[in-house]
Amino acid sequence: MMTGLWSMLAQGNLIKKCIGMAIFQTGIILFFISIGAKNDALIPILTEGANHTFDNPNIDKVTNPLTQILMLTAIVVGVATLGVGLALAQKVYQQHDSFDEDEILNNQTK
Amino acid sequence: MADLPIWHYDTLFLILAILFGISALAMQNLMSAAIVFGAYSFLMCLIWTTMGAVDVAFTEAAVGAGVSTVFIVATIYNTGVAATPKSPRIAFKIFAGLIAFGTGAFLLSALPDLPDWGDPKSPVNSTMAPYYIANSITDARVPNIVTTVLADYRGFDTLLETTVVFIACIAIYSILRIDNAKSKVTESDIITSPPAYDPTDSLIIRQASRIMVPFMQLFALYVIAHGHYSPGGGFQGGVILGASIILLSISFDLKHVLQQWTEKKIMILTALGVLIYAMVGLACILMDGVYLDYSALDSVLPGDKAYARSHGILLVEIGVGITVMFSMIGIYINLASNGRFDKGL
């Protein structure tokens, strides 16, 4: 996760900034998923089982569904942002023929 | 915990993932960086499966490892692959590194205070979540709790999430498409670098994808429709449907696809999905319910109130699927053809 943050700040290359952004996001997702995990728990889809019935599930044995929803949302938002970022990067490339931040800055001040 | 060998794999995956993440950023060639990033996403999705988050893993496999990578590759195809910085900017990098490191240390300072890993009695696992687990069946007759929470308990989030995808699609359309419509003259100036690699027409790829695409679409429909009982739902199914069309346009060419799915069709259907979702919610208000309270629809949908919720969820999942599918296609076509809608990868 820190890798992603670092790359967003430090990388001069626009595409790498986008990749860094995505890595940062997966770091956050990892955090959320891990706080929702339970030892020896099943996936959050209810089935009929030994100590486990449809109407009365064993709550401690089902992984927390809430964190998963939140992260589903975060993943989708992430890919949307990535797409917009890439589109802007393409446009910048068309103008300056480069992905390098310094070079673009030089071009602009010229 | 020690007797579960699965956790060892977990650690292994995590270390590998971090390595892949770092190397994706260190690569000089952007194309390899994109591919390594895809591998990174795939490892992450394995980690999530081991943690029991199958729906998240499914989405990550479709979105992170699949579509995101394709988006990046499409962008690079239109631009260049080399990523050689002109100036090393060492001082700046060290400064940024310090900020990142400081943030990391600050986050770790909370470590002793965090609940134990996998503790079923931690606040997160004992406050809101048990309600969902205990009542998913009685409230909505849906065994996949993730689907219930996604489309019902927190349905408003999902409506907005669909809107986000829709915004991304029209935003990219406005950013990329417009400029080229009027400045046809400068097109030759724009493409200064050669494509990243030669698109060769391989018979094997064509035939294989021709066979694969129908199965992918069938599977995607199953994922949407069966989301109540198994991992999946509108997002995953929509992304797979979108990916099947993207596969077609990669293996054949963009024109081939655009003959069937014109620009107008794609953009209209994208909006239509959001409209379906929002209208289902509005229908609930008209039937004396609260916004997105599908149980109010029980007089039009078959079954009792709980089944009305179940069917309501299916309706909105279809809306989500449509928007996501066409948004993905729209975004891909824009990125791959640089907004010209003529030729792509």
Added chain:
Amino acid sequence: MIKHLPIFIVLAPLLGAVLAALTSWYRPKLSFPIVLSGLFISCLSSFCLIFNILNSESGVIHYQLGGWGDKGEYGIVGIQITVDYLNGLILTAVTIISLLTAIFSSQSVNRELAGQQRYFFALFSLLVTGLLGITITGDIFNLYVFMEIAALSSYALIAYGKGRSYMASFNYLIMGTMGACLYLLGVGFVFVKTGTLNIENLSLLIPQTLQTSQTVFVGFVLIIVGAWAKMAFFPMHGWLPNAYTYAPTASGALLAPLATKVSVYAMIRIMITVYSIDYVLKSPNIQTAALLLSSIAILVGSFFSLTQTNLRKIACYFIVSEIGYMVGGAWLANDPGLKGAVYHIIADAAMTSALFMVIGCILFRTGQVELKKLDGLFYKMPITFIALVITMAALIGVPPTCGFFSKFYLIQGAAQAGTWHFVGALLISSLIKAVILFRIIEIGYNKVPNPAKEGNKTIPRDEAPISMLIPTLIVTLSLIALGIFTDTLITDFIAKALPEIPAP
């Protein structure tokens, strides 16, 4: 239908945007009226809502989406919309300004973006949806999603500006995403200790049981820093001037007054409702840092504005310094300071809106806003010029306007807290704005191009079209009106919106 008012506020612009996107393929002319009517419904609902709140006893209105309410020990399991005095007021301000801006921008969009405005108004409306959502929601994760809606549509709106706007928008995207990610991580840290995302439940849990938790503290810092990145607070302000300068007139006029103010609201909401004033006062290190940074922000914004020659850039640096006012006021964490900060959100939204509308008018007629080329502006566009002078006066803080009163409260708060560097920064920034105002008056009023030399006796009048002029005038006059009704606003709304503040 009264029951459903809160959802209509958000839903109307959202549906307006989707329908506008659909119709733009068949009848492109229809999309503007659709968006306009969506914004109008939203504006109307927020007015009704604020009267409902005034009449209700508790002063709070809840709306449970999906009908999931409070489930006893589990807390509130669905997403809840909460409207009270604080966000009711801001909702009204946001809806009015966005409606006026929409009317204002129709002409300039038709000219600046001829042939490519297909999705412009859809994105415009979606941005308003996002901003209203951030204000209205009662769920911290839902707030994140709304934040992203607002952010994604604003990236696109800025990128409509062509040329340098692409790079500006990309920088904004990186900064904005970083802010949103930090916010989300902060939400995660709060979530891990409380297990709930509902602001109401959190406000019961955190001040009582989790005062000393390091995790919750880390979450607090992350959320605040994330909000700062979104609002272009001092060390993270780099993206703002370029982004707003190179955006098209209409996008600038919508984004500049609203986007940053709504983030300030989010910060205040987290500070006073989720955590409490007590909590803020018990973390003195951050308080000192925040106050110091806001003083620096005010000074940096003001000094940079002095060095610029482009009126739009000047206005952008004003925003940077105004953000300093609001963040500083909020972090003073005493009664006048918070009142001043909340009042300034409203006042500054109106001031910035007026400023950018005036600039839009000038840009529409003369095609540029370089300071030195504005000579004789008073004779060419008298109404616009007077509006500009009134707006600048409000920004400086001349008595009958609202700018005076917010500064009055802020300085009072700073004096009470003994934060003299903040008082100094406020006064210096006023002085600098006065200098810029006199420069504008000198150029626009005194530097008259010699009519005799050019052959015509009088300079031809060339006002902006009426559809642009009327919104500009309404907003400008509202600056004075806000100033006159300060007392009502403070006692009837803002004082009720703020919690009990412990005596220092």
